[in-house]
Each structure stands twice: as structure tokens, then as C-alpha cells.
Amino acid sequence: MYPYIHIILPSYTVMAFIGGFFSLVFLYFRLEKYKIEFTYFIKLFLVAMVSCLIGSKTLFIITKLPNLFSDFSIKNLILTILQSGFVFYGGLFGVIFGLYFYTRKDNSLKERVFRFAVPAFPLFHAFGRIGCLLAGCCYGKELNPHITILGAEFARIPVPIFESVFEFVMFGVIVLITHKKFEINTLPLYLICYAVFRFFNEFLRGDELRGIFFGLSTSQWISITIIIFYIFKILKLKINQSVCDD
Template sequence: MKEVLFSIGPFTVYGYGFMIAIGVVAAFLVGMYREKKYAVGDDQIFSLGIWCLVGGWLAAKVLFVITELPAIVADPEWFLTTLSSGFVVYGGLIGGILTGYVFCRIKKLSFLKYFDLVMPSIALAQAFGRLGCLMAGCCYGKETAGAFHIIFPADCGYAPGGVPLIPTQLISSAANFLNFFALLFLARRTKSDGQVGGLYLIFYSIGRFIIECFRDDPRGSVGPLSTSQFIAIFMLIAGIAIFVYCGKKFPKTEEQAKET
């Protein structure tokens, strides 16, 4: 854990924010490289990324407010302490995709092609982001007696200190890196535009649902499920539907398949 990396006068660099920044930069670089390599568009990935960042950030914050509404109503001042840290990943994901769709409609671009182009980069950004969670001590796991564990310091602001916990942040990061490389591999083998994006939703939803079983940080819930598990069910259905529908509706020609 390294909540604060360094300070220069009044300027402080936090581990969580630093890893988020690395993830965003890496996602942009991979996206721009793949846009040129596959000649998807006319250098639109940077503008699209900015749109998606803003839309995703807003949606992630809105969903956080919705899931934590009882706590916010009970203590409005608590909300002010979460302005820089309180987000729900699924909100950012949904908001980013919707914003990207609007951008593509305005610019008259193929949304499905950019959907496939962007989603591996999203998985990469999430992988670095989860390392940021580890450095901040948030999104922590349940207490465990197993050998595979992590112990946070006693003064950790989020995770319980001094006790062995399941390293859910590391597991989540590894799962997202695996998702990233799997999508790059499968991008050359899908038969239709939109299927890579659909596979991202399938892989991420399954992984997130499982990892949620081992987390122990305060989260919203819907019945016996966490909010993220509840959303994951619908995202999984959406991913399967997109993969199957695009496969039937938008099959690639032999020439297009060779290009990708």
C-alpha cells in the first residue's frame, strides 16, 4: 500500500490517482495504435476518449450517489469527503459506452468498429486502476486464513489493518489484464463488428460477479447480491445478445476479416 507517493510543497501525488493516470494514458496509446494499424477511422480515437472519460466519470459518480443515497441522506457532509474517490465502475462503463455512441452518431462514425477498438483499452485501464485500489486500500477482500493474503497497515484509511485479507484488488487487476490480452487475441478471430465489445462485457461481468463474492468493503446491495453483481447479470445478458446479434447482422467480408 502506498496512499501518498510523494509531495512537492502543496502538491501531493496519490498512488490511486497515479495508477488511474497510467491506465488512462496506456488506454489512449493502445487505442490510437490500433486505430492506425487497422485503419478504423481518421484519428478520432483521442476525441472519442475524452468524451467517454467525461461521460463515464459523471455516470460513475451518479451511480455511486444512487447506491449510497441512504448514507448521504443520513450524513450529507460524508458525501463531500468522497468527491474524489466515490465512484461505481459499472456506472463509468455504461456512461462511457453511451457517450461513445452519441459521439459516433454526431461524427457519423461506425459505432461498432470503435466499440471493438476501445473496449480492450478499457480493460487495460481497469487493470491499472485496480492496482490503484491496492495502493489506496479500498475495494478490499474478506479476512482469510489462507496463505494468499495481504495485510494493510493499522492506520489504513479504508481496509482493516493488521489482519490478513483476500487480495481482491490484485485478483481484479490480473483478471482485467487477462481480459485485455484475450480481447486483443480474439479481435483477429471474431466474424463481425461489435463482437469484441460484446466479449468484453461477457468476460468482465463474469469476472466481476465472482470477485464480488470475496470482497468485504461497504457496498450497496440488491437483495442477496451486491449492486455490482446485480448489474453484472444484465451486462452479461447484454454482452451475449450483442455478440450473437452482431454475428448474424453484421458479418465481416473475407477482405475485412484479413484486415483485422
């Protein structure tokens, strides 16, 4: 007799599922405001998910390329692809490129889709980081001595909590902005804020398996690239404006 079935659920996947579902429901209630049909929303979701998986895997594989080239074989190549994990930045850019590609033929639709979708990025990621905390991945450096906050003892810097709180705040800020000013594209704001936060947060992380190049992690290099990209973009805009004013 075996009257009970014991099921252990993986905390990361459960939190990612909760974050994903909340994000979808949140976006669902914005469909009317942004004049997007439900079936088109489903297509956007599928495009976003597929491109998220491809993007996050691709970036992870890129960080493993030096190892792959040092001992290259077809078997190692296949194993690297199959055994690679997921990284947030890869997933984020995968979604951005996927949505950009899918809506490339209609500029006004493209802008509308991004204004509509951006708040879901930090909302999903905020829950994902809680999953990281529970699963014990993406952890911080060791604390010596341990610290106790609200009765919970921490042996490491709770980096995922910092990131989760930051993402919830970003979600709130972006929702407020888009609620007040419908026309604003909040993607640059989110990317810049996240890049700055992630750059400094990386110094607190204790898992160095994500690739360290010249003393900085892959995520820090991506953060620097994002910041430089937007600095150039803002400068170009300023120069164009001053030329127009003249």
C-alpha cells in the same frame, strides 16, 4: 532553508494515470488500422472521459438514494452529489453510452469506434485495480490465518489482484481476437466475461459500503442484468436465424 520538497503521490491516481496513458498510447497505434483521425480520437477521448465521470458518479449516487430519501433536504442532495465517489460499472457504462451517443448518426463509424476502443477498457481497469490494492480500497474479506505469497503477507483476500490479472488476460484475449478477425465487435464478449467474473469476485470482497440489496451488491445486480440482457439477445438472434432458415 528547505532544500528538499517531499511529495507523496496518491497510489490510486498514479496507477490510473499509468493505465490511462498506456491505453491511450495503445489506441493511438490502432488509429491507422481503424481509419480514425487523430483529432477525432481526441474528441472521442474527451467524450469518453466526461461520460466516464458522469456515469461513475451517477451510479454511486443511485446507491445512496435510500439514505438521501430517508433524510431529504437540498443541502443533503448537494452534499451527496459533491461527496459521491466513483464506481467502475458506472464509468464503463458512461463511456459506452457516451461513445454510442457521439457516433449515433453513423452506424459504420459507431461499430468501428467500438471495435477500436474496447481493448482499452480492461487495460485501463487492470492498472486501476493495482491502484486499489496499493491504496487499500476495494479490499477482500479477512484471512485467518494470514497467508504469505512470495514473501508478502496478506491479511485479506487480495481481491484487486484477482481482478487486475483477469483484466490483463481479457485485454490479451481481445487484442488477439481483433488482431485475427478485424470485424468482430468484442464489447459483448468483454461485458459478459467481466459480469460473470465480477459476480463471483464480489463474494470475496470485504467492503460492504457499496450497497447490499437482497444479499447481493449493486455490482452483482448489474452483472446479473448484463448476463440476462445478453441471454435474451442471443435467444432473439437464434429465433430470428431459425425463422430465416425456415
